[in-house]
Amino acid sequence: MNDESVQERRSVLKTILRWVGLGALAISGGALLRRSTAHATVWQIDPRKCIGCGRCERECVLNPSAVKCVHSYAICGYCDLCSGYLETYAAKRDMAAENQLCPTGAIKRTFVEDPYFEYTIDEKLCIACGRCVRACEQYGNGSLYLQIRHDRCLNCNRCAIADHCPTNAIVRVSADQPYLLKDGEIKPSSSVPKKTAPKKPAKNIGGGL
Amino acid sequence: MKTSRRVHLRQLFFAIILIVLFWTLVPVVMIQKHEGKFPVRLQMPVVSAEDRFPRPEFESGYERPARVTPAPRPAWRDYLDIGVLAAALGLAAWFSMTSRSRKGLFLIACFGAAYFGVVRGGCVCPVGSIQNVVYALANDAALPVYVVSFFLLPILSALLWGRVFCSGVCPLGALQEIVLIKPLRVWPLVDRVLRFLPWVVLAVVMITASAGRFLLCAIDPFVNIYRLSGDMTILIAGGIVLLISTMIARPYCRYVCPYGAVLGACARLAKTNLAITPDHCVRCGMCVNACPVGAIDSPVSGEFTPQELKRERIILVLLILLLPVVAVALSSVGRSLSTRVTNKNPDVILARLLNEEDPEAVKRYRWDETALLDGFRQSGMTVEEANARAQRVIHNGLLMGNIAGGGLGIIAMLGLIGLTLRRGRKDYLANPSRCIRCGRCWQACPRQAFVDQQKMGSALPETEKPLEM
Numbered sequence: 001m002n003d004e005s006v007q008e009r010r011s012v013l014k015t016i017l018r019w020v021g022l023g024a025l026a027i028s029g030g031a032l033l034r035r036s037t038a039h040a041t042v043w044q045i046d047p048r049k050c051i052g053c054g055r056c057e058r059e060c061v062l063n064p065s066a067v068k069c070v071h072s073y074a075i076c077g078y079c080d081l082c083s084g085y086l087e088t089y090a091a092k093r094d095m096a097a098e099n100q101l102c103p104t105g106a107i108k109r110t111f112v113e114d115p116y117f118e119y120t121i122d123e124k125l126c127i128a129c130g131r132c133v134r135a136c137e138q139y140g141n142g143s144l145y146l147q148i149r150h151d152r153c154l155n156c157n158r159c160a161i162a163d164h165c166p167t168n169a170i171v172r173v174s175a176d177q178p179y180l181l182k183d184g185e186i187k188p189s190s191s192v193p194k195k196t197a198p199k200k201p202a203k204n205i206g207g208g209l
Numbered sequence: 210m211k212t213s214r215r216v217h218l219r220q221l222f223f224a225i226i227l228i229v230l231f232w233t234l235v236p237v238v239m240i241q242k243h244e245g246k247f248p249v250r251l252q253m254p255v256v257s258a259e260d261r262f263p264r265p266e267f268e269s270g271y272e273r274p275a276r277v278t279p280a281p282r283p284a285w286r287d288y289l290d291i292g293v294l295a296a297a298l299g300l301a302a303w304f305s306m307t308s309r310s311r312k313g314l315f316l317i318a319c320f321g322a323a324y325f326g327v328v329r330g331g332c333v334c335p336v337g338s339i340q341n342v343v344y345a346l347a348n349d350a351a352l353p354v355y356v357v358s359f360f361l362l363p364i365l366s367a368l369l370w371g372r373v374f375c376s377g378v379c380p381l382g383a384l385q386e387i388v389l390i391k392p393l394r395v396w397p398l399v400d401r402v403l404r405f406l407p408w409v410v411l412a413v414v415m416i417t418a419s420a421g422r423f424l425l426c427a428i429d430p431f432v433n434i435y436r437l438s439g440d441m442t443i444l445i446a447g448g449i450v451l452l453i454s455t456m457i458a459r460p461y462c463r464y465v466c467p468y469g470a471v472l473g474a475c476a477r478l479a480k481t482n483l484a485i486t487p488d489h490c491v492r493c494g495m496c497v498n499a500c501p502v503g504a505i506d507s508p509v510s511g512e513f514t515p516q517e518l519k520r521e522r523i524i525l526v527l528l529i530l531l532l533p534v535v536a537v538a539l540s541s542v543g544r545s546l547s548t549r550v551t552n553k554n555p556d557v558i559l560a561r562l563l564n565e566e567d568p569e570a571v572k573r574y575r576w577d578e579t580a581l582l583d584g585f586r587q588s589g590m591t592v593e594e595a596n597a598r599a600q601r602v603i604h605n606g607l608l609m610g611n612i613a614g615g616g617l618g619i620i621a622m623l624g625l626i627g628l629t630l631r632r633g634r635k636d637y638l639a640n641p642s643r644c645i646r647c648g649r650c651w652q653a654c655p656r657q658a659f660v661d662q663q664k665m666g667s668a669l670p671e672t673e674k675p676l677e678m
């Protein structure tokens with residue numbers, strides 16, 4: 001048995017194994033591609049499950065968190081005594097800062113018409129603590145809820161919040177429909193809303209995507 | 210001279226074909242997918258709110274503001290990334306085997322760190338995509354085309370050209386490559402033992418990923434550095450690993466990375482690998498000293514005494530007999546590990562709570578059981594659905610425990626068998642499963658004796674090639 005024939009045999013074996021490997025790769029790759037979706041996926045909070053526990057504020061890899069409170073105007077009652085805006089047992093019924101529920105004053109209140117008030121979230125200030133969400137869910141219409149904002153989210157392969165969410169509310173959704181929004185049946189009274197100019201998305205911090 | 214240029218052209222041609230093929234295949238798959246029905250599991254649920262207060266009708270002409278929903282990153286960027294990955298792999302193969310340019314490889318590492326690390330933010334990377342694939346297979350979850358491509362492309366490149374992905378296309382490897390200043394040698398015995406760890410990591414990661422825990426992402430030391438944000442402990446740990454990598458080359462790649470282990474196994478079968486031409490080699494051993502990861506095997510004598518041969522044969526038979534035993538034993542270890550993991554899965558805990566099974570045990574986990582039940586009630590899921598989900602998690606966990614544990618056992622025993630099959634080696638050999646294509650060896654070689662295996666024998670260059678193109 002000389003060296004050369006041994007070499008020869010090994011290289012033939014290697015070639016065979018390589019083709020077996022390539023074949024296996026082609027088959028498994030084809031199978032994977034067949035069951036895959038063309039759509040990328042992103043993380044989102046399922047508002048049906050979220051209880052506003054406040055972990056979204058702490059667990060996101062970004063600081064402040066990529067999660068923000070959003071407000072569904074279509075289901076909001078425009079209450080004067082908004083439970084998401086005022087401390088529940090506020091001593092006085094004035095709108096002073098100490099009576100406000102949001103720790104950063106991210107909820108802005110503007111008068112619409114008697115007796116209605118519009119509440120808007122200033123996303124730059126919102127830290128996703130979930131207090132207003134809890135209160136609105138318990139005492140109001142549930143029009144305030146948390147969503148992962150995709151201008152900020154880095155789309156981590158495993159969302160850090162998902163590992164800590166007590167209700168398993170963080171799910172992957174299609175990037176084509178990246179929000180799980182609460183939708184009331186009532187549409188805005190006119191089909192062409194006036195304030196349509198979308199706010200400029202907040203600057204992406206954290207140097208991600 | 211002529212022949213060798215033809216070989217170069219052939220490789221370049223091969224690389225281009227591959228890239229073009231990919232770029233035509235991806236859109237085809239994409240279009241097909243878009244035409245098909247979108248999987249139900251990704252559909253957006255419509256949430257109805259509870260109306261405690263009537264929604265006002267406004268008289269002052271007030272319009273409700275439009276909703277602002279910033280879009281995620283556009284889909285075309287994912288496909289651009291696939292293309293960039295394919296091109297970088299082809300280029301790394303070209304630099305490491307044809308033009309022999311260490312400078313080129315280093316630039317690729319810089320590019321990999323800059324693009325796949327900083328610009329792209331790290332996710333999803335081929336290393337982590339193992340978990341996506343395992344999770345999607347176990348849970349019938351969505352698996353985007355670009356994740357599949359990120360998982361498969363480097364493996365394909367390893368089957369063709371060796372671990373070119375590791376040379377610097379991988380953002381994790383690139384960072385370690387860039388900071389490496391003065392590589393120290395790891396004591397070979399320690400190295401040999403530690404080198405087995407990636408397989409263990411692979412088995413554990415497969416088991417945890419099937420239950421939805423992405424362990425590899427949680428312990429990834431470098432992604433936080435690229436993003437300059439995230440968990441402080443991991444950020445500091447990443448810094449320490451980087452410090453270590455200035456002296457010990459690629460600690461993560463060699464002793465942790467499960468994807469590197471898979472690529473290494475594929476690279477053994479690669480069509481072309483780094484080779485050292487016996488005719489040109491002067492046996493100075495410079496390359497062995499230059500290789501930071503100890504990938505070059507020195508010649509060993511193939512002469513064995515009859516006693517030695519006999520002993521080795523006995524050990525070999527014993528190992529082969531032991532193989533199934535070890536595989537079965539480790540698969541039961543895998544099963545018990547998977548039980549521990551699935552016990553902490555929120556789906557499983559929820560089902561146990563609903564069935565009032567062992568409420569005390571549930572409290573031991575960090576999940577807040579009342580919150581879990583609140584969320585369940587809010588979500589409108591039925592108990593049957595919750596049970597079915599838990600069943601699937603447990604079932605898939607056990608299956609994956611069997612596969613990963615048994616596979617680990619087989620690989621461990623095959624490794625030991627490989628050790629006893631030690632054959633004589635006359636030449637220096639860059640071991641394809643360990644060589645990460647850094648390019649230091651051919652820079653150190655006084656005779657520039659490295660040429661492609663393709664060129665071996667038939668097409669040796671008459672004059673010695675300069676180091677770099």
Ligand code: SF4
Binds near residue numbers: 056168
């Ligand atoms: S961690 Fe979960 S329950 Fe808590 S606020 Fe975030 S999504 Fe809601």
Ligand code: SF4
Binds near residue numbers: 067155
């Ligand atoms: S995916 Fe990452 S960035 Fe986005 S919300 Fe989760 S942890 Fe934050």
Ligand code: SF4
Binds near residue numbers: 336377379383468469
């Ligand atoms: S061994 Fe792993 S981490 Fe290192 S370069 Fe290769 S794939 Fe990347």
Ligand code: SF4
Binds near residue numbers: 499
């Ligand atoms: S290219 Fe040479 S020096 Fe670098 S890892 Fe491979 S064998 Fe070692």
